[in-house]
Structures are given as structure tokens and as C-alpha cells.
Amino acid sequence: MINTELESDLQLKWSRIQHAMQQNNFEGCLLTVDVNLYYTTGKVFSGYIYFPASGNPLFFIKRPNGVDGNNIYYIRKPEQIPDILSTLGIKKPEKLLLEGDELPYNEYMRLLKILAPQETGNATTLIRSLRAIKTPWEISQFRQAARAHEDTYRQIPSCFHSGMTDLELQIEIEKRMRQNGSFGLFRAFGSNMDIFMGSILAGENAETPSAFDFALGGAGIHPSVPLGANGTLLKEGTAIMVDMAGNYTAYMTDMTRVYSVGTLPDLAYKAHQVALDIQNEIMNYAKPGVPCSEVYGLAAKMAENEHLAPYFMGTKQQAKFVGHGVGIQINELPVFTPRSKEILEPNMVFALEPKFVIPGVGAVGIENTFLVTDDTIEKITRFEENIIQLH
Amino acid sequence: MINTELESDLQLKWSRIQHAMQQNNFEGCLLTVDVNLYYTTGKVFSGYIYFPASGNPLFFIKRPNGVDGNNIYYIRKPEQIPDILSTLGIKKPEKLLLEGDELPYNEYMRLLKILAPQETGNATTLIRSLRAIKTPWEISQFRQAARAHEDTYRQIPSCFHSGMTDLELQIEIEKRMRQNGSFGLFRAFGSNMDIFMGSILAGENAETPSAFDFALGGAGIHPSVPLGANGTLLKEGTAIMVDMAGNYTAYMTDMTRVYSVGTLPDLAYKAHQVALDIQNEIMNYAKPGVPCSEVYGLAAKMAENEHLAPYFMGTKQQAKFVGHGVGIQINELPVFTPRSKEILEPNMVFALEPKFVIPGVGAVGIENTFLVTDDTIEKITRFEENIIQLH
Numbered sequence: 001m002i003n004t005e006l007e008s009d010l011q012l013k014w015s016r017i018q019h020a021m022q023q024n025n026f027e028g029c030l031l032t033v034d035v036n037l038y039y040t041t042g043k044v045f046s047g048y049i050y051f052p053a054s055g056n057p058l059f060f061i062k063r064p065n066g067v068d069g070n071n072i073y074y075i076r077k078p079e080q081i082p083d084i085l086s087t088l089g090i091k092k093p094e095k096l097l098l099e100g101d102e103l104p105y106n107e108y109m110r111l112l113k114i115l116a117p118q119e120t121g122n123a124t125t126l127i128r129s130l131r132a133i134k135t136p137w138e139i140s141q142f143r144q145a146a147r148a149h150e151d152t153y154r155q156i157p158s159c160f161h162s163g164m165t166d167l168e169l170q171i172e173i174e175k176r177m178r179q180n181g182s183f184g185l186f187r188a189f190g191s192n193m194d195i196f197m198g199s200i201l202a203g204e205n206a207e208t209p210s211a212f213d214f215a216l217g218g219a220g221i222h223p224s225v226p227l228g229a230n231g232t233l234l235k236e237g238t239a240i241m242v243d244m245a246g247n248y249t250a251y252m253t254d255m256t257r258v259y260s261v262g263t264l265p266d267l268a269y270k271a272h273q274v275a276l277d278i279q280n281e282i283m284n285y286a287k288p289g290v291p292c293s294e295v296y297g298l299a300a301k302m303a304e305n306e307h308l309a310p311y312f313m314g315t316k317q318q319a320k321f322v323g324h325g326v327g328i329q330i331n332e333l334p335v336f337t338p339r340s341k342e343i344l345e346p347n348m349v350f351a352l353e354p355k356f357v358i359p360g361v362g363a364v365g366i367e368n369t370f371l372v373t374d375d376t377i378e379k380i381t382r383f384e385e386n387i388i389q390l391h
Numbered sequence: 392m393i394n395t396e397l398e399s400d401l402q403l404k405w406s407r408i409q410h411a412m413q414q415n416n417f418e419g420c421l422l423t424v425d426v427n428l429y430y431t432t433g434k435v436f437s438g439y440i441y442f443p444a445s446g447n448p449l450f451f452i453k454r455p456n457g458v459d460g461n462n463i464y465y466i467r468k469p470e471q472i473p474d475i476l477s478t479l480g481i482k483k484p485e486k487l488l489l490e491g492d493e494l495p496y497n498e499y500m501r502l503l504k505i506l507a508p509q510e511t512g513n514a515t516t517l518i519r520s521l522r523a524i525k526t527p528w529e530i531s532q533f534r535q536a537a538r539a540h541e542d543t544y545r546q547i548p549s550c551f552h553s554g555m556t557d558l559e560l561q562i563e564i565e566k567r568m569r570q571n572g573s574f575g576l577f578r579a580f581g582s583n584m585d586i587f588m589g590s591i592l593a594g595e596n597a598e599t600p601s602a603f604d605f606a607l608g609g610a611g612i613h614p615s616v617p618l619g620a621n622g623t624l625l626k627e628g629t630a631i632m633v634d635m636a637g638n639y640t641a642y643m644t645d646m647t648r649v650y651s652v653g654t655l656p657d658l659a660y661k662a663h664q665v666a667l668d669i670q671n672e673i674m675n676y677a678k679p680g681v682p683c684s685e686v687y688g689l690a691a692k693m694a695e696n697e698h699l700a701p702y703f704m705g706t707k708q709q710a711k712f713v714g715h716g717v718g719i720q721i722n723e724l725p726v727f728t729p730r731s732k733e734i735l736e737p738n739m740v741f742a743l744e745p746k747f748v749i750p751g752v753g754a755v756g757i758e759n760t761f762l763v764t765d766d767t768i769e770k771i772t773r774f775e776e777n778i779i780q781l782h
Contacts, residue, residue, distance in 0.1 A: 034583045038615045045602045045617075046583060064600030064608060064617075065708040098496070104582065105499035106491045106513070122497070171569040178562040183616045184587030191495060191582075192425045192437060196575035209455030211436045217455060224429045224641035224719070225574045226436075226455075250615035317456040328615070 006042050009137035013040055014057060016130050021053045021097065028052060028093025029123055030081075030111060033102040035187060035328045036127050038250060043067070048078065052090055060084070079114055092116065097123035128189075132325050132333035134251075134347045139371060141251035142326075142349055142380055146369065148180045148248035149255050150383045156242060156259060160390040166202040166229035166240065167221060173200070173244055186245045186252075189329045198244030199228035206241065206363040209317035213331065215353055216241070216314055216363055236262040239362030239387070241355070245330070246369070246381070254326050254351035255381040256367030259388045268364050271356035272387055274306045275365035278322075278354040286370075286377045292340035296322050299354050300338075311356040323352040326369055348372040349380070397433050400528035404431055405448060407521050412444045412488070419443060419484025420514055421472075421502060424493040426578060426719045427518050429641060434458070439469065443481055451475070470505055483507065488514035519580075523716050523724040525642075525738045530762060532642035533717075533740055533771055537760065539571045539639035540646050541774045547633060547650060551781040557593040557620035557631065558612060564591070564635055577636045577643075580720045589635030590619035597632065597754040600708035604722065606744055607632070607705055607754055627653040630753030630778070632746070636721070637760070637772070645717050645742035646772040647758030650779045659755050662747035663778055665697045666756035669713075669745040677761075677768045683731035687713050690745050691729075702747040714743040717760055739763040740771070 017040070021029055029051040031037060034044050040057070041049055047061040059072045060081055073084050082092060096117035098108055101124035112120065134142070152173065159172035174197050178184065186195050193212055201218045210217030211226045219230040234240060238261045246253030258272060278299045286295055299322040303312040313319040325332035326349055334342030334350060349372070355365030366385055370377040408431070412420055420442040422428060425435050431448070432440055438452035450463045451472055464475050473483060487508035489499055492515035503511065525533070543564065550563035565588050569575065577586055584603055592609045601608030602617045610621040625631060629652045637644030649663060669690045677686055690713040694703035704710040716723035717740055725733035725741060740763070746756030757776055761768040 032583070034585055043602075043614050043617070044583070044585065046604075063604075063708065064602045066600060100497045101495050102582065103496050104492050105489070105494050105496045106515075108496035124497075171566060174569065174575075175562060175566045178565065181612075183613055184565075185585055185616050187585075191493065192423075192435070194425055194435065194576055194578075209457060211434075211455050213437075213454075221572075222574055222641065223434050225576050226434070250613065317454065 005137060009135050010040065010042060012135050013130070014051070017051055017127070018054055020126055020130060021051065024121065026053065026093070026095045026097050026121055028095075028115070028117070029097035029126070030115070031099060031123060031127065033099050036099065036102075036123075038328055039127065039131060047075065048081070050081070058084070058088070078111060082114060094118045095121065097121045097126060099123045099127075101125070128333050131327055132348055133345060134327065134349050134371075138251050138327070139347065139349065141249040142253055142369065142371070145246050145248040145251060145253045146255075146381045148182070149246040149253050149381060152176050152180050152244065153242065153255065153257055153383050157388065157390055160234070160259070164234055166200050166205065166232045166234060169234065169240065170200045170229045170244075173242065177244060181248045182245065183247045186247050187329045189331050193331065194225060195227060195330075196225070200244070201228065201241045201363045202234055203232045203238045203362050204360055205230045205232045206239075206357045207315050207359055209314070210319075215319045215321070215355060216357065217317065234261050237264060237361065239264055239268055239358065239364050240390070241363035241365070243367060251327055252330055253369040253381050254330060254353070254367055255369060255383065256353060256355070256365065257383060257385070257388065258364050259390050261390055263389070264361055264387065265358070268358045268361050269387065270306075271308055271311060271358060272364040274302065274308055275354040275356060276385055278302045279352060279366050279368065282352060283377060283379070286344060286372070287375055288344050288346050288372060290344045292334045292336045292342045292344065293338055295352075296336045296338055296340065303354070303356070308356055311358060313355055315357045315359060322354055323350050325350045344372050346372050346374050396528055400526050401431065401433060403526050404521070405442070408442055408518070409445055411517055411521060412442065415512065417444065417484070417486045417488050417512055419486070419506070419508070420488035420517070421506070422490060422514060422518065424490050427490065427493070427514075429719060430518065430522060438466065439472070441472070449475070449479070469502060473505060485509045486512065488512045488517060490514045490518075492516070519724050522718055523739055524736060525718065525740050529642050529718070530738065530740070532640040533644055533760065533762070536637045536639040536642060536644045537646075537772045539573070540637035540644045540772060543567050543571050543635065544633065544646065544648055544774050548779065548781055551625070551650070555625055557591050557596070557623045557625060560625060560631065561591045561620045561635075564633065568635060572639045573636065574638045577638055578720045580722050584722065585616060586618060586721075587616070591635070592619065592632045593625055593753045594623045594629045595751055596621045596623045597630075597748045598706050598750055600705070601710075606710045606712070606746060607748065608708065625652050628655060628752065630655050630659055630749065630755050631781070632754035632756070634758060642718055643721055644760040644772050645721060645744070645758055646760060646774065647744060647746070647756065648774065648776070648779065649755050650781050652781055654780070655752055655778065656749070659749045659752050660778065661697075662699055662702060662749060663755040665693065665699055666745040666747060667776055669693045670743060670757050670759065673743060674768060674770070677735060677763070678766055679735050679737050679763060681735045683725045683727045683733045683735065684729055687727045687729055687731065694745070694747070699747055702749060704746055706748045706750060713745055714741050716741045735763050737763050737765050
């Protein structure tokens with residue numbers, strides 16, 4: 001990472017944040033959640049970044065020691081912030097943005113007491129909407145993640161041996177991921193979105209309803225981590241859906257491919273082809289200006305036309321979305337649901353994941369990460385899309 | 392897991408929660424954070440558990456479909472809760488506990504609006520204090536985790552080969568962990584406590600200050616995940632501190648061991664021995680009734696007496712604690728800091744981790760998980776404690 005490149009990326013983000021603040025008459029924006037700190041500083045630390053409506057942001061850092069840079073103020077606690085602002089001649093904001101969907105209640109109340117604004121707004125909403133439109137540097141990070149993601153998927157056939165379980169296969173894939181540079185950590189928005197490195201679903205386990213907002217479920221290996229692989233034997237006729245994380249840069253790609261042990265029932269191949277058709281149809285249709293709800297509608301309609309609605313995005317429990325923004329977290333904006341309000345805009349990056357669950361067989365379908373360009377969408381994750389047979 | 396055993400464990404927890412509610416005149420307690428749901432139901436789901444001050448708790452579930460049991464009510468949104476309470480003849484609580492340190496501000500405010508109590512209390516504080524005192528079933532889970540944790544550490548010498556980096560070693564250990572039953576997921580309290588499967592520190596990287604509340608730091612492999620291994624070559628004379636997660640049951644053990652490539656400078660062996668002496672001294676001293684602050688004081692004093700204070704719990708940045716409760720999250724109560732208010736009680740389970748950072752060499756010291764018994768503390772994690780030389 002060339003520092004000047006990151007610097008100018010941060011400048012761009014800062015100007016977008018301050019522009020949005022000015023449009024809504026906000027005088028201050030205080031961020032402290034890890035993903036928002038990374039977004040605005042290129043670092044994760046314990047502390048805060050404070051944006052006035054114009055001028056340079058201030059960094060209030062608790063840990064680690066020794067961070068270099070301009071406008072850095074070391075603090076032990078946020079109660080020290082007002083005095084520092086005062087010393088700098090910056091008045092306390094009357095209208096302040098705080099991370100309302102991310103900060104725990106008591107932390108929010110503490111900051112509210114300290115800064116005593118007359119009015120507050122939701123920094124989560126603002127920053128998530130800005131984060132949905134990726135910068136050139138961020139887009140380069142997705143492209144880099146995609147190459148590593150593809151490399152890992154290319155190694156999957158060599159991870160397989162006859163008689164193994166879904167979990168054993170996942171462990172081999174996790175190792176390849178890490179060797180290919182995966183950070184391990186897999187960030188999601190929402191306090192109850194527990195996930196580890198991704199998910200593999202095979203056989204009957206693919207029908208197990210999810211406790212989370214993820215597309216599909218799986219029982220997992222313990223009631224405290226109810227997601228994904230559960231020790232299912234990968235026997236002849238099993239579809240293996242691999243949806244492992246693309247966490248190779250801070251900007252994650254999302255990609256799903258289906259592998260099979262031997263051959264699958266016709267219904268599985270048919271449904272897989274319909275998923276590919278849905279993807280291709282959306283690639284023809286999606287571009288700036290298209291409502292995300294219409295993208296969902298198109299996918300659901302095609303599934304229905306092919307009489308596959310009972311299998312679309314699950315069976316016993318069906319996810320009501322077909323795609324989602326990706327970035328520092330796996331579930332960013334926009335979302336592609338029947339009621340999405342978002343409209344596609346250039347430089348959004350999202351995952352599209354039409355999937356079908358075939359009872360007793362597993363899950364089939366496709367997921368790729370796309371960039372919205374000026375007049376279409378570009379597939380960032382590129383890898384064999386047909387079902388890949390394992391030997 | 393035998394269901395009746397889990398059932399009676401849950402009954403025990405429920406009675407403790409309701410007893411504490413009654414003592415403080417709380418009429419209701421609504422929990423929704425994953426770890427608190429697991430604690431009180433043995434499951435993770437999307438929804439809520441509601442405790443009246445007496446009588447059976449109610450389960451309001453959004454996802455997954457098909458959960459069996461008594462007092463289960465499926466909801467789409469929490470706004471449906473009051474009507475269900477009303478139908479059941481349960482009046483809305485005037486004094487309500489909500490997870491103030493865990494719920495995002497807007498979720499908290501939403502629940503507050505829905506249930507409109509006259510007064511609220513912090514369920515986080517209450518449940519964390521109850522969670523600090525482990526039940527017999529929970530203690531059995533720690534013992535089970537410890538055996539797997541030890542098995543993994545026993546395999547570490549076979550993971551090493553000359554010329555590898557800390558990260559390469561970590562990847563091999565992660566694989567053994569998963570093969571030994573690690574869930575992967577590593578839960579911590581606090582929204583900015585990003586960690587993946589644990590930490591390995593070697594050589595100069597051990598001095599890198601942490602951005603988090605973990606004992607030691609390390610640069611990590613990317614600014615977005617600044618913790619632990621950073622690609623340091625494991626050359627002759629390097630100390631390798633392995634502090635990988637004990638996430639083999641929902642109740643995690645915490646254990647650190649030190650491995651070396653060849654032999655280390657005398658200072659490293661001396662400091663390691665002092666860490667063992669600190670542990671042994673605390674094992675002689677700690678029992679119910681002992682203040683956690685005194686345990687910290689004892690450790691810090693011994694480090695100082697041996698002229699090792701400049702290396703104790705870091706160099707460039709020193710952690711001001713020497714231990715912490717463990718459980719569903721890695722950082723539970725009590726904490727062992729100079730200002731801890733907690734007093735040791737029977738059935739607390741905690742990790743004790745006197746460690747020293749030796750500049751240019753790495754970190755040395757020890758960490759084990761202990762159970763407070765009626766008259767002493769019992770070491771749960773049992774494995775070779777001297778520095779283990781790798782070949």
C-alpha cells in the first residue's frame with residue numbers, strides 16, 4: 001500500500017463525510033467503531049475520530065501508544081475531549097452525529113453527556129450510506145481480494161478426499177485461505193451475526209434454517225455456533241456449497257461455488273442453471289438507476305417461472321434477499337430485498353447470490369461480487385461457475 | 392450433552408437471574424445478545440428471552456423456524472411482545488433490565504419505547520456478574536475444553552520447521568485446533584475487541600503495542616487487524632508465545648505457553664521463571680475472599696522485586712491487568728487490575744497470565760485457567776510450563 005495513495009483515499013472519504021454533514025447542518029461527527037475507524041483512518045485503534053463540519057479531523061487515541069501523524073491527541077477517556085476541542089478553539093457541536101446502530105447504549109449515553117449536543121443524528125446511517133459507494137482505492141482492494149479468493153477456490157478439488165466430512169473439507173479450505181493471505185477475521189454488521197471464515201453446506205444440512213440474517217443456514221457443530229458445516233459425510237450425490245470468506249484485504253469479496261461428489265439429481269443441475277440464468281439476466285439488466293427491489297423481483301420471478309420457488313433461498317426458511325453490499329463488513333448497503341429502497345449507483349460493490357436448496361442433496365447456485373460501473377455491472381470474482389465434480 | 396443435564400443447568404441459571412431481579416425489585420429482564428441467549432437457553436437464535444420476576448421465562452423467536460419447546464412465541468418484530476405479554480396476563484414491567492452495555496443505542500431505545508418501563512437497569516451488569524460464578528455444568532465444559540486445548544499445544548512441536556514464520560506456524564496450529572474440535576469463533580466482550588483464533592507473538596513483534604484490551608499486542612498482518620503474528624521469521628534465539636484460543640466448548644479456556652527456537656538469552660529464562668513463581672505464589676494465596684486487586688498487586692510486586700517491572704505485561708505499552716474471567720467470552724469478570732473491586736468467590740473461572748516481553752527476543756511467561764474452589768484455586772489447564780524448545 002503506497003502511503004500517498006491511502007492518504008488521498010482518506011482525503012476523499014473525509015470530504016464526502018464533511019459534505020454530507022454540511023448538507024444536513026451537522027457540526028460534528030464522532031466515530032469510534034472499529035470498521036468506521038478503519039474506513040476513515042486506515043487503522044484500527046482504541047479511540048475516536050472527530051469530524052468538524054470543515055477542516056481537519058481530530059484523532060483521540062487511547063491505544064496503541066506511539067501513533068504518528070497530525071492532529072493526534074492521546075486521551076485516557078472520552079471526557080477529555082471537550083477540553084481539547086476548547087483549547088483548539090473548536091466549539092462543541094450543537095448538532096452531532098453518533099454511531100446509533102453500533103455504539104452500545106451506555107457508551108452512546110456517555111458521549112451524549114460529554115458533548116451535550118442539542119440534537120443528534122445517526123452516524124451509522126450516514127457512514128453506511130457513504131461506505132456503500134466505494135472509492136477507487138477500495139475498488140482496487142476488492143480486485144486484489146478476488147484474485148486470492150479465486151486461488152483458494154481453485155485449490156478446493158485438491159482438498160477433497162473420499163469419505164471426508166463437510167467440516168474436514170472446510171478445515172482444509174481454511175488452511176488454504178490463510179496461506180493465500182486471508183486475515184481470518186470476518187466482519188459483519190449487527191451484534192448477533194456470528195460467523196467464522198464462511199460456510200460450507202452439504203446434503204441435508206443445507207435445509208437447516210439459519211438463526212442469522214445470512215442467506216442460508218446449516219446446523220454448525222455446536223448450538224452456540226449454529227451455522228454451516230455440521231459433520232455431514234460427503235457421500236456420492238452430495239452437493240457442496242462453498243461460501244467461504246474473501247477476507248484477503250480489508251474489503252471482502254463474496255463468492256460461492258458448488259462442488260459435487262459424483263453426479264447429482266437432475267433437479268440440482270436444473271436449479272443451478274436457473275441460478276446462472278438469473279445472474280446473467282441481472283447482469284443484462286442492472287445498472288445505475290435500477291432499484292435493488294427490482295433486482296430481487298427479477299430473481300424471484302425467474303425462480304417462480306421455473307417452478308423452483310419452493311427451493312429458492314432455502315426451503316424450511318427462505319431468505320428474503322438475493323444480494324447485499326460488501327466491503328469492510330460482509331453485509332453492507334445496498335440490500336436486494338422486495339422492499340429495498342436503494343437504487344444502484346456507480347461504484348457500489350455488491351454480492352449477488354441466487355441459490356436453491358435441494359432437499360437431501362445440498363445447495364446449488366452462484367454468488368459473485370459485482371462493481372456497478374457507469375452503464376452496467378462488472379463481475380469482479382471470476383471463476384468456473386458450473387458445478388465442479390470432486391474426485 | 393445430555394438434555395436433562397442442560398435443562399437443570401438452565402433452571403439453575405434462571406433461578407439465579409430471578410433471585411437477583413427480586414432482590415432489586417426488577418419486574419422484567421429482556422435479553423437478546425447472542426452470548427446471553429446462549430447462557431440462558433443453550434442456543435443462539437435471533438430473538439429475545441424475557442424473564443418475569445418469577446415464573447417461566449418466555450422466548451420470542453424471529454429465526455430460525457421450528458424451535459421446539461415451551462413458552463415459545465414466534466415474532467417478526469419486538470413490537471409484538473407487549474400484546475403477547477398482555478394475552479398471557481403478564482403486565483408490562485415498571486422496572487426493566489435491558490442489556491445496556493451490549494445493545495446498540497437504537498435497539499435499546501426501540502425496546503424502551505415498546506415496553507415503556509418507568510425505570511430501567513443494566514442487564515449487562517447483572518448477567519455478567521452472574522456469569523462470573525460458573526455452574527457445575529459450565530465447569531464440566533471448561534474441563535472438556537482444557538483437554539482439547541492441551542492436545543493442540545502438545546502438537547505444536549510437530550507444526551514447526553526451521554525457516555518458517557510466526558504466521559506459518561499459526562496457520563498449522565489453527566488447523567490442529569480445528570481438527571481437535573475448535574469452533575473457530577472466538578467471542579469477546581466489547582465492540583472493538585477484534586481477534587481471530589488467538590495470538591502468536593515472536594521476536595520484536597512482541598513489543599508492538601496493542602490497539603485492544605488484550606494483554607499483549609503484535610502488529611498483525613494488516614492495519615485492519617492489528618494483533619498478533621506479523622510474518623516474523625522464527626530464527627534461532629526467538630521466543631514464541633502461543634496464546635491460541637481454547638474455544639472447544641462454548642466455555643473457553645485460556646492458556647499460554649512459550650516455545651523457543653534454539654536457546655534464548657538468560658534474561659528470557661529468568662523472566663519466565665519469575666512468571667512461574669508469580670503463578671505459584673498466587674496459587675498459594677488465592678482463595679475465596681481474596682480481592683482481585685491484591686492478586687494483581689502480588690504479581691506486580693514480584694516482577695518489581697526481580698527488577699523486571701520494565702518488561703512486565705509489555706514494554707512500550709504495559710497492560711494493567713494480570714488476569715481475567717473466562718467463559719462464553721474471553722474477557723469475563725472478574726478482572727485482576729490494581730483497581731478491581733471484585734473479590735474471589737467459589738466457582739469463578741479465570742485466566743492468570745503473568746507475562747514479560749523481552750526486547751528483540753519475544754514474550755515469555757505463562758497463562759492458565761483456574762477454578763476457584765472452596766478453599767483454594769485449581770488449575771484446569773495442565774501442560775508443560777517450561778519453555779519448550781522446537782527443533
